[in-house]
Amino acid sequence: MTPTAVDVLVVGGGATGAAAAYDLARRGVRVLLVEQSDLSTGTSGRYHGLLHSGGRYAVGDPGTAAECITENRILRHIAPFAIEDTGGLFVATPDDPADHPARWVDACRAAGIDIDALTPAQARAQEPALTPHITAAYRVPDAACDSFDLVHGFVEAMRALCAHSTLCGDLLAYHRVIRLVTNDNSVVGAEVENVRTGDRQVIHAACVLNAAGPWAGMVAGLSGITVKVKLDRGTMVAMNTRWVNTIINRLRPADDGDIIVPVGTVAVLGTTSVTTNRPGDHHVENWEVSKILGEADAVIPGIRQGRALRAWAGVRPLYEPPDIDHGDTSGHGVQRRFAVIDHRVRDQLGGLVTVVGGKLTTCRLMAEEAVNVVCDQLGVDTPCTTAAEPLPLPAFRQQYHRLDHRLRKLEHGQLPGQLICECELVTRPQIEAAIAGYGDHPVALDDLRRDLRLGMGPCQSGFCSVRAAGILHEVKEHSNLKVTRALKDFVDERFRGVKPLLWGHQLRQLYLDELIYRRTLGLDRLIAPTPEERLDS
Amino acid sequence: MTANIASPHGNQPGTDVLVIGAGLSGLMAAVHAVQAGARVRLIAEGWGQQLIAPGWISVCDRADDDVIAEVRGYAALHPDHPYAKAGDDAMVHGLEAFQAITAAIGLSYDRRRRDGHNMRLITMLGAIQRVMMAPRGIANSDWTDVTESILLVGLRGWRDFYPELAAGNLRSQGIEARAIRIDLPEPPGPWDRWPTDLARLFDSSAFRAAIIKQVQPHIRGVEKVGFPAVLGLDHHTEALTNLSEQIERLVFEIPTLPPSLPGLRLSNRLRRWLLRRGVRVQIGHPVTRGLVEGDRCVGVEVQALGHVTPFYADHVILATGGLYSGGIQTSETGRVWEPIFDLPTAGPDVPGREGWYYDRLLKERGHPIHRQAGLRVDHDLRPLNAAGEPALANVYATGHMLAGFNPLTDGCAEGIALATAYKAVHTALELDDKNHRGATDTGL
Ligand SMILES: Cc1cc2nc3c(=O)[nH]c(=O)nc-3n(C[C@H](O)[C@H](O)[C@H](O)COP(=O)(O)OP(=O)(O)OC[C@H]3O[C@@H](n4cnc5c(N)ncnc54)[C@H](O)[C@@H]3O)c2cc1C
Ligand SMILES: Cc1cc2nc3c(=O)[nH]c(=O)nc-3n(C[C@H](O)[C@H](O)[C@H](O)COP(=O)(O)OP(=O)(O)OC[C@H]3O[C@@H](n4cnc5c(N)ncnc54)[C@H](O)[C@@H]3O)c2cc1C
Numbered sequence: 001m002t003p004t005a006v007d008v009l010v011v012g013g014g015a016t017g018a019a020a021a022y023d024l025a026r027r028g029v030r031v032l033l034v035e036q037s038d039l040s041t042g043t044s045g046r047y048h049g050l051l052h053s054g055g056r057y058a059v060g061d062p063g064t065a066a067e068c069i070t071e072n073r074i075l076r077h078i079a080p081f082a083i084e085d086t087g088g089l090f091v092a093t094p095d096d097p098a099d100h101p102a103r104w105v106d107a108c109r110a111a112g113i114d115i116d117a118l119t120p121a122q123a124r125a126q127e128p129a130l131t132p133h134i135t136a137a138y139r140v141p142d143a144a145c146d147s148f149d150l151v152h153g154f155v156e157a158m159r160a161l162c163a164h165s166t167l168c169g170d171l172l173a174y175h176r177v178i179r180l181v182t183n184d185n186s187v188v189g190a191e192v193e194n195v196r197t198g199d200r201q202v203i204h205a206a207c208v209l210n211a212a213g214p215w216a217g218m219v220a221g222l223s224g225i226t227v228k229v230k231l232d233r234g235t236m237v238a239m240n241t242r243w244v245n246t247i248i249n250r251l252r253p254a255d256d257g258d259i260i261v262p263v264g265t266v267a268v269l270g271t272t273s274v275t276t277n278r279p280g281d282h283h284v285e286n287w288e289v290s291k292i293l294g295e296a297d298a299v300i301p302g303i304r305q306g307r308a309l310r311a312w313a314g315v316r317p318l319y320e321p322p323d324i325d326h327g328d329t330s331g332h333g334v335q336r337r338f339a340v341i342d343h344r345v346r347d348q349l350g351g352l353v354t355v356v357g358g359k360l361t362t363c364r365l366m367a368e369e370a371v372n373v374v375c376d377q378l379g380v381d382t383p384c385t386t387a388a389e390p391l392p393l394p395a396f397r398q399q400y401h402r403l404d405h406r407l408r409k410l411e412h413g414q415l416p417g418q419l420i421c422e423c424e425l426v427t428r429p430q431i432e433a434a435i436a437g438y439g440d441h442p443v444a445l446d447d448l449r450r451d452l453r454l455g456m457g458p459c460q461s462g463f464c465s466v467r468a469a470g471i472l473h474e475v476k477e478h479s480n481l482k483v484t485r486a487l488k489d490f491v492d493e494r495f496r497g498v499k500p501l502l503w504g505h506q507l508r509q510l511y512l513d514e515l516i517y518r519r520t521l522g523l524d525r526l527i528a529p530t531p532e533e534r535l536d537s
Numbered sequence: 538m539t540a541n542i543a544s545p546h547g548n549q550p551g552t553d554v555l556v557i558g559a560g561l562s563g564l565m566a567a568v569h570a571v572q573a574g575a576r577v578r579l580i581a582e583g584w585g586q587q588l589i590a591p592g593w594i595s596v597c598d599r600a601d602d603d604v605i606a607e608v609r610g611y612a613a614l615h616p617d618h619p620y621a622k623a624g625d626d627a628m629v630h631g632l633e634a635f636q637a638i639t640a641a642i643g644l645s646y647d648r649r650r651r652d653g654h655n656m657r658l659i660t661m662l663g664a665i666q667r668v669m670m671a672p673r674g675i676a677n678s679d680w681t682d683v684t685e686s687i688l689l690v691g692l693r694g695w696r697d698f699y700p701e702l703a704a705g706n707l708r709s710q711g712i713e714a715r716a717i718r719i720d721l722p723e724p725p726g727p728w729d730r731w732p733t734d735l736a737r738l739f740d741s742s743a744f745r746a747a748i749i750k751q752v753q754p755h756i757r758g759v760e761k762v763g764f765p766a767v768l769g770l771d772h773h774t775e776a777l778t779n780l781s782e783q784i785e786r787l788v789f790e791i792p793t794l795p796p797s798l799p800g801l802r803l804s805n806r807l808r809r810w811l812l813r814r815g816v817r818v819q820i821g822h823p824v825t826r827g828l829v830e831g832d833r834c835v836g837v838e839v840q841a842l843g844h845v846t847p848f849y850a851d852h853v854i855l856a857t858g859g860l861y862s863g864g865i866q867t868s869e870t871g872r873v874w875e876p877i878f879d880l881p882t883a884g885p886d887v888p889g890r891e892g893w894y895y896d897r898l899l900k901e902r903g904h905p906i907h908r909q910a911g912l913r914v915d916h917d918l919r920p921l922n923a924a925g926e927p928a929l930a931n932v933y934a935t936g937h938m939l940a941g942f943n944p945l946t947d948g949c950a951e952g953i954a955l956a957t958a959y960k961a962v963h964t965a966l967e968l969d970d971k972n973h974r975g976a977t978d979t980g981l
Contacts, residue, residue, distance in 0.1 A: 286889045290869060304869070418696040419729050428696070463794055466662065470699025480705025484662065488899070495898035502894055503867045507906075511861045512589055512795070514898060514945050520591045520792050522664025524899045526706055533897060 006032045006168050008374055009190055009205035011177050011219050013037075014044035015147060015360045017211035018154035019367035019386070021171075024209075025161040027375060027382040030168035032203065033155065034192055036176035038450065040151045042213045044360060046282065046314030048236055048270050049263045050247060051075060051083060051145035052361040055090055055115070055138075056254060058107035059100075063337050064359070065111040071362045072141060075150075078364075078390045082149035086262055088142025088247035089123055090115075092135045093298055096252035101136045104251060108140075115140050127244050129300045142247040144263050147360055148450070149394065156394045180208060180223040180352070187223055187343075187351035196442070207374050210354040211367075214279035214315040220354050225347045227354050232316040233281050235288040236270035237501070240307045240458050243267040248299055257295025265457075266309060269296045276315060284311045284500045307505045309458060310497040319357030338362065340370045344377060351377065420471070421464035423457020431471055443476060445469065445490035461494045462513035466521060488527045491517055552578045552817075554965060555850030557824050557837065557877065558864065560585020562936030562954035563856030564807045565631070567816055568638055569962040570854075577816045578848060580839060582823040584804050585862050586937065591792035592766065592799025593658060593671035594646065594955070596632070598948025603653040604669045605629065608952070619939045620949070622916055623956040631959035632670070632952070639672075642806040643774055647676035657681050659763060661698060661791050663706025663714070669952070672799045674777050677789035678763060685760035686713040689791070690752055693718045696729055697793045698765040717755050722747035735767035736798050739776050749783040756786055766790035766798050773802050827853070827878040832930045837877065852931050852965040855920070856958070859937035859944060865910045873910045875938065880920045880928055883940030884909025903946035911940030917964045918957055933961035 010021045013035025024031040035041075054068035076083055092101055108115045116139040123137035124130050155171055162169020172192065179191035181202060189204035210227075212219040220227040242262040250258040261268045272288045289311055297304040319339040338358030343349040355370035368384045375381065406425040409415040417429040434451045435443050445468050448454045454468060455461030469487040472478060478486070495510075502510055517523045554570040556563050559581035570577045600607035608628060612621040620628060639646045648670040649656055655667035656679035670676070680687065687707065691700035700716035707714035722744060738744045752762060762784055769776030781788040792799065811818055819839070826838040828847060836849035857864030857877065866876050871887040874880070884906065887893065893906035912920040912934045919927035920934045935957035937944055944950035962968070 286891060290889065293869065413727060418694065420696055466699075466794070467696050470702050473699065473702045473705070480663070480702055481709060483702060484706060487662075491898055496896075499894050499896065502906075503869045503871075503890060507867050508861050508863075510898070511945070514903075515586075515589060515861075516794060517899060518945050519666070520660060520794065521662040522660040522666050523662060524901070525664040525666070526662060527899075529897075529899075529901060534901070 004201070005204040006030045007205065007378060008032075008207045008209055009034060009203055010209045010211055011190070012042070012211040012213055012215070013039040013151070013155075013171065013173065014042045014211065014213050015040075015151055015154075015363035016213065016355055016358070016366050016370075017209075018151045018158075019363045020209055020211055020355070020371055022154040022158040022161075022391075023364075023367045023371045023384060023386050024374070025158040025169050026385055027371065027380060029375070029378065029380060030162075031158070032168060032170055032172060032205070033158070034172045034175050034177055034190070034203075036174070036195060038173050038447070039155060039171070040148050042215070043314045043317065044147045044151060044213070046236075046312050047147060047360050048234075048259060049144055049146070049261045049268055050259060050361075051143040052359060053088055053140040053142045054111055054113045055088070055104070055108055055140045055142070056249060056258075058111050058113060059104055060254060061337065062107060062111055064362070065107070065113065067337075067362045067365055068359065069111060069113045069141070071365050072143070074364060074387045075145070075361070076143065078387070079150050079153050080390070081393055082146045082153060084144040084146075086142065086144050086246050088140045088249060089118070089127065090138045090140060090249045090251040091123060091130060091299060092137075092251035093131060094133055094135055095298065096135070096250065098135070100252055101138075105138070113140060127246055127248065129243055129303075130248070131299055131301050136251060138251070140249075142249070144247065144261055145360070146263070153391045153394045157391045160392060177219060177222070180219075182223060182349075185349055187349065205351075207351050207353065207377050209370060209374055210352065211370070213356070214317040216317060216354055216356040218279065220343075220352070223343075223349060223352060225343060225349060227341060227356065228320045229356055230318040230320045231276045231279060231281070232318050233274045233276045233313050234271035234316060235284045235292065235311060235313045236268050237289055237292050237311045238263075238266040238268050238309045239303065240266060240309045243300060243303055243306070250295070250299060255295075257292040260296055260300065269293065269303075279315055279317075281315060282313045284313050286500050289500045307458070308501040309506070310456070310460065311500045312497050317356050338366045340366070340373055342373045342377075353377070420467045421452075421454045421457065421461075423459055423464075424453040424455070426452045426454045426464070428471060431468060432475055435472065435476055442478070443472060445472070445486050446493050449490070455490070455494055459509060459513065460498050461490060462509070462516055465490050465494070466516075484523070484526050488523060491523065550576065552576050552848070552850040554578075554852045554854060554962065555580065555837065555848060556854045556856060557581065558585060558854075558856030558858060558862070558936070559583070559804070559818075559820055560856060560858050560862060560936055560954065561587055561951055562958040563854065564804070564811075565635060565638075565955055565958040566854045566856055566935060566962050567811055568807065569634065569959055570966065571811065571814045571816060573962065573966050573968050575966060577811070578819070578850065579811065579816055580819045580822050580824055580837070580848065582863060583820065584800075585858050587800030587803055588797055589795040589861075590797055590800055591660075591666075591675075592797050592803075593666070593668040593675055593792075594632075594635070594951040595948045596628075596669040596952030598655065598667050600655055600667075600669075604655055605653060608949075617913075618941050619953045619957055622914055622918060622939075623953070623960040627960035627963070628952065628956040631955035631957075634959060635955050636670070638807075638810070639803070642810050644802055644806055645673045645774070646670050647673050649679070649681075654681075659687070659703070659707065659789075659791055661703055661765070661793050663703035663710075665710065667948075672790075672802075674768060674773070674788070674790035675766065675792065675799065677761065677787050678791065680712060680761075683712075683760050686715060686758050687761050687763060688752075688755060688759040688786075689714060689716045689763045691716060691718040692735070692765070693720050694725055695721070695735070695765075697732065698791070703791070715755075715759075717752070719748060719751040732765070732767050732793060732796055732798050733770065733801065735765075736770040736773075739767060739769045740772040742779065745776060745779055745783075749780065752784055756784060759786055761787045761789055763789045763791050765793045767793070770798065770802060771805075773798075824857075824877055827932075829878070829929065834878070834929050834932050853933070854958075854961050854965070855932055855934045855938065856936050857938060860907065860910055862937065864938040867906075867910065873906075875912060875920070878920070878928065878932065880912055881923050882910055883913045901946075903943040907943040907945055909940060911938055913940050918961045931965070933965055935961045
């Protein structure tokens with residue numbers, strides 16, 4: 001049952017909102033987390049995957065660099081399940097400004113980031129794929145961080161803390177805040193809409209915490225006030241093998257295509273920086289892909305000829321204080337420090353606090369500072385304790401999320417049942433369990449993808465999508481039309497992320513997939529395009 | 538016929554026709570050349586698209602009535618279409634020759650002789666594909682004249698066929714259909730079964746007997762019984778006949794996910810047929826380069842077993858397929874080319890690949906890249922160079938690598954493969970149709 005009154009309503013199920021909801025629960029505040037889609041589907045699910053050491057910001061943004069290294073250590077302590085300690089390298093090539101490394105070393109020292117100088121030979125011994133033309137190399141305490149695990153970790157911890165209470169500690173997914181309810185210069189709640197059914201309800205809250213990332217300006221705008229968020233789109237490309245086991249950063253002033261992150265079985269290359277005016281602008285342009293591959297190739301020769309699996313984009317919510325005007329149109333130059341806005345002070349509007357900007361790496365700190373302001377408004381003086389105690393291991397993700405883990409089980413006969421997604425080793429029992437987890441709610445194939453990595457490997461769902469649709473039809477008893485439509489939606493969704501990567505091998509792969517969908521299945525004959533789809537080019 | 542006449546280029550036996558590619562058009566080109574009495578060599582990096590395709594022969598899927606008439610009409614209006622380049626006769630003779638050779642090797646392909654219309658075949662998702670010709674097992678699913686119910690049989694525990702979903706979609710289109718699941722009489726192994734594993738099981742009559750027993754109780758009111766297309770590999774025809782007789786209903790096959798058993802059966806049998814007629818069949822051998830002297834191709838280089846070997850021939854049939862099989866290559870920078878002879882394609886290179894694909898994969902009529910990424914040819918099927926002239930006097934291109942049609946959406950890919958294979962060989966060897974001896978002397 002959904003509560004109709006809580007102490008605090010947190011808007012946004014990204015890293016920041018999830019960390020804040022957990023923090024509030026620890027302080028004994030009755031909290032409800034509202035997310036318009038699913039957890040981690042905003043910027044937090046479309047980021048580069050790097051737990052920053054702070055090295056990237058040391059020269060341009062020392063405040064953020066210092067926060068990153070502190071929070072890096074804290075997250076390793078409290079959420080080890082979400083982190084793979086790959087370590088990181090900063091490497092310079094002959095094309096990079098020769099005076100930069102010295103300045104960078106000083107800035108790292110000043111920010112408290114532990115760096116080790118390596119000879120180029122040592123760097124190549126650690127990462128043999130690196131170019132032989134390295135001019136400088138340093139080791140830094142970067143790590144790879146799975147944002148899905150981290151966000152689920154916060155939410156499950158919040159739920160566990162509130163298990164005794166029926167009124168709080170819950171997540172309301174697929175509900176969008178569409179109105180802030182005000183009363184005498186104070187926000188006293190919000191109206192939320194179930195995005196699937198269109199049902200609306202008002203939830204009363206003593207305070208609303210706006211952690212809506214790129215949408216933060218829109219959410220604040222619901223009460224008529226202005227929060228300026230600079231929206232900066234960045235693209236990433238996943239390659240089909242790891243290529244490196246260490247995070248590789250380009251040692252130069254921040255620019256496009258500087259970073260390579262090994263994540264699970266893939267290497268993620270990125271990123272770009274393009275100003276946009278839509279928080280949900282996730283399109284990827286071909287030039288971005290070429291740019292990213294070209295830059296990565298300068299550091300790892302040959303990677304450009306590798307097989308790119310998938311491209312996606314996320315929107316950075318960069319906070320622009322009203323008094324600063326950046327002439328720079330690229331977001332790489334904008335400070336990454338976050339802001340907590342107490343609207344009671346700034347706009348004489350009580351009951352509303354906005355937190356925006358920052359990094360995924362600093363989400364806990366952002367949450368702490370925002371919750372401090374919220375608690376101040378509520379008159380709660382319990383201090384923040386999120387940095388001290390590790391999160392409990394999240395239950396549903398711990399087992400099967402990593403491919404090497406699944407492979408080991410499969411090889412030892414401990415992964416029973418039919419193998420439905422051969423690329424990511426997803427079995428039928430896992431799919432059935434995931435479907436069961438949705439209870440009476442409808443299930444999209446894309447939900448199963450996010451739960452199990454179904455369809456995220458090299459074939460991008462060419463084989464598993466129809467199998468998963470067949471299973472959904474069998475066990476969930478959705479009608480044949482509904483399941484066929486779900487299959488079509490999944491095919492469309494998967495295609496979005498490969499379209500910018502269609503040449504060579506991946507183009508052949510999509511030829512095979514298209515052949516299966518159109519000829520073997522006749523999917524296009526069963527689902528007529530909608531009128532809008534007919535018009536699109 | 539394959540007398541060891543030393544070629545001017547070495548001590549290999551002489552080759553009249555060198556076919557590059559083992560897809561439908563390459564295999565059929567080799568068949569035509571053998572039937573014309575030529576000495577033939579076939580070299581391919583791997584099997585062609587028949588191993589991933591459903592297995593039927595699309596000639597003109599959108600035709601509402603007489604398919605051949607529709608193609609003739611279309612070709613007359615579109616002189617750049619591969620059907621127009623091949624000519625009406627090549628299409629008709631190519632289809633006939635294919636039907637004859639497949640019958641001779643024991644894999645009958647059927648079509649609606651009565652009215653020349655497309656059949657209406659059932660897919661594993663319960664959609665209807667209109668197709669002119671298909672292997673008998675698949676052709677048996679034609680529901681054009683069906684008056685009673687169709688029964689779909691699934692195999693419990695097998696991941697590649699979901700009969701309830703297919704039956705549901707058929708019913709939504711007004712077609713009476715039911716689904717059952719039966720148990721495999723074999724205990725499950727540690728790994729999932731591939732279509733080929735199941736097909737080998739269906740080759741055995743004892744296995745089939747156990748299947749038949751489970752299906753028999755469900756056939757009341759049923760006109761046809763459909764299985765996934767795994768009914769035998771080496772003994773497919775026997776399996777199909779046996780199942781139909783014992784179940785006392787027409788049994789049909791529904792193509793499932795790759796690898797395609799219909800394609801595998803055809804590949805195996807055609808290969809055997811060619812080998813027995815002295816054709817050198819080299820599969821697993823990538824051709825890396827054409828050897829050109831003046832305006833002729835004298836042979837090709839093959840990269841295999843760690844070294845490069847040249848093979849010489851008088852005529853070359855280029856049947857290396859399109860974007861899938863590697864006959865046409867694409868690059869990140871937007872280049873589209875044919876790699877063996879470095880021939881230009883119809884689609885101009887597009888910087889940044891702009892416009893190759895639309896935003897939705899299943900966009901009606903498909904994506905521009907598929908139509909453009911192919912060779913332009915003259916009316917003898919000789920590829921054109923950038924100046925629009927035949928690039929080489931003795932090289933002919935067939936099948937998927939031709940520009941001007943989309944093999945995924947236009948419903949004519951196999952028809953074009955058959956028509957152009959026929960035309961290329963007949964042009965190269967300067968045969969008229971009287972020289973074509975047909976497949977009458979055959980058998981395996
Ligand atoms: C390309 C790119 C690469 C990046 N790489 C890194 C990196 O390597 N390391 C790092 O530390 N950081 C990185 N970042 C930054 C980091 O991803 C973000 O700072 C962080 O994810 C922001 O999290 P958030 O929770 O504030 O926002 P989000 O994750 O966007 O969460 C906001 C949520 O609010 C929801 N929402 C919005 N409006 C409403 C509404 N009205 N009602 C209900 N819910 C609503 C949205 O659906 C969304 O889920 C990267 C960012 C980008 C774009
Ligand atoms: C570190 C990392 C590694 C990755 N590795 C791989 C890989 O190996 N293979 C691979 O295929 N992909 C990989 N990905 C990419 C991943 O599969 C997704 O493509 C990516 O996270 C972007 O999400 P999406 O657009 O595909 O879908 P989603 O994550 O589902 O996002 C859908 C978007 O739509 C919005 N939305 C959905 N419903 C609503 C609604 N009702 N109202 C408003 N908005 C809504 C969401 O807010 C979200 O922005 C990786 C991603 C990351 C971050």
